[in-house]
Amino acid sequence: ARAVAVVPAAGRGERLGYGMPKALVPVRGTALLTHAVRGLLNAGCVRHVVVAAPPADVEVVAALLRDADLPADVVPGGADRTDSVRRAFEHAVKAVPDVRVVLVHDAARAFTPPSVIRAVVAAVASGAPAVIPVLPMADTVKQVDFDGTVLATPDRSALRVVQTPQGFATDVLTRAYAEAGDSATDDAGLVEKIGVPVATVPGHACAMKVTTPFDLAIAEAVLAGQEN
Numbered sequence: 001a002r003a004v005a006v007v008p009a010a011g012r013g014e015r016l017g018y019g020m021p022k023a024l025v026p027v028r029g030t031a032l033l034t035h036a037v038r039g040l041l042n043a044g045c046v047r048h049v050v051v052a053a054p055p056a057d058v059e060v061v062a063a064l065l066r067d068a069d070l071p072a073d074v075v076p077g078g079a080d081r082t083d084s085v086r087r088a089f090e091h092a093v094k095a096v097p098d099v100r101v102v103l104v105h106d107a108a109r110a111f112t113p114p115s116v117i118r119a120v121v122a123a124v125a126s127g128a129p130a131v132i133p134v135l136p137m138a139d140t141v142k143q144v145d146f147d148g149t150v151l152a153t154p155d156r157s158a159l160r161v162v163q164t165p166q167g168f169a170t171d172v173l174t175r176a177y178a179e180a181g182d183s184a185t186d187d188a189g190l191v192e193k194i195g196v197p198v199a200t201v202p203g204h205a206c207a208m209k210v211t212t213p214f215d216l217a218i219a220e221a222v223l224a225g226q227e228n
């Protein structure tokens with residue numbers, strides 16, 4: 001099975017404090033987004049990539065990917081991540097109408113190993129309507145109230161940290177985006193709201209999301225390891 005990948009990359013990257021959209025921030029000299037798109041295309045199970053870029057940077061992002069010889073369509077993103085995914089996904093189903101598996105992959109998770117990408121696509125291709133990569137929690141998690149007082153300690157063994165790419169049968173994601181009223185922090189969240197089961201596969205530490213300067217330092221080290 002060959003999937004279409006939708007890449008939300010329209011965030012402003014304010015927490016990274018680099019003064020440019022996160023997608024364009026260099027890691028060992030190459031933009032985060034370039035690493036992410038190359039990773040998807042090199043996994044061998046992705047036939048088309050659609051990137052949602054900051055609206056003011058669509059041309060810059062398109063040129064960046066062209067110069068790296070990475071075929072991808074670039075569309076303007078929206079006000080939040082859900083809106084950006086919606087726009088890129090609409091473009092993707094028009095560009096590749098017969099596609100049956102859709103991946104949604106954060107540009108910020110640029111160093112996701114190909115094995116994770118392939119495992120997600122394979123699980124959807126073999127019949128799961130929705131699949132997400134997850135890791136066990138290393139830390140104990142507390143639920144707190146508005147002033148930070150602890151309310152409860154959820155059982156850690158039943159919690160997972162969630163990564164991308166998240167994979168969906170095309171019709172399931174279409175329905176989730178049509179019926180979901182508001183935004184979610186991940187796409188599986190919208191699928192859960194329409195009552196469709198979401199399966200999990202093992203994620204990987206290298207699929208970490210680059211959000212802060214600390215993450216960027218880790219990403220430099222991860223990439224140095226992958227290049228050697």
Ligand code: C5P
Pocket residue numbers: 007008009010011012022023052077078079080081084085106107108109209211
């Ligand atoms: O803000 P956060 O790190 O959760 O964003 C996750 C992903 O969603 C990033 O790759 C970011 O570029 C993307 N995003 C987007 N459009 C927005 C906000 C975030 O595509 N308006």
